Amino acid sequence: MTTRRDLLLQAAMLSALPGLGFAQTRGLTLPLEPTPPCGEQAVPTPEQTEGPYYTPQTPQKTQLREPGMAGIPLRIGGLVLSRRCRPVARVMVDVWHADANGQYDNAGYRLRGHQFSDADGRWQFETILPGLYPGRTRHIHVKLQPPRGDILTTQLYFPSEPGNARDGLFDRRLLVQMGGDDTAKIARYDFVLDID
Structure with missing residues (x-):
């Protein structure tokens, strides 16, 4: 059941990020500050390895979750910003991750x-919460x-994952802001590129 608090939080997210449609996910509890912060003390989003499973020339699509696919639905999004907190348009955002079984x-x-x-x-x-890949935390x-400008290759991580402490690649600066429940998740991350 949607509570009054849920509706207020949904309205706040809509006003902060119009057009992302985050308010359609139940259990929204995300703070609205950029992650990581940009401005005078801007630190660009850290780079990380692409890993062994990158495949070039992916299809252009926003719907990665397929009908009948196992896994908790996840809506993930945010902004791409310059060091000066200006939005950066026409940035190709290419994602890939394991399925619910870690494959x-x-x-x-x-x-x-x-x-x-x-x-x-x-x-x-629109995708699913990635499964656990052996030896890695969820990412x-x-x-x-x-x-x-240059290509930024990185990885995003999820808060409160037991594997974060054991993963040698884990970087807290790459934690998404998370909300939702066991039936649907929502995550936000604002990338800061090393451009003016």
């Missing part, structure tokens, strides 16, 4: 795809390619 599709493009940030720097994917791989 990567290395033959096709399941749970792989890209899109371009809009004029306000917004990006978003999503991301490549960002701006119209001008």
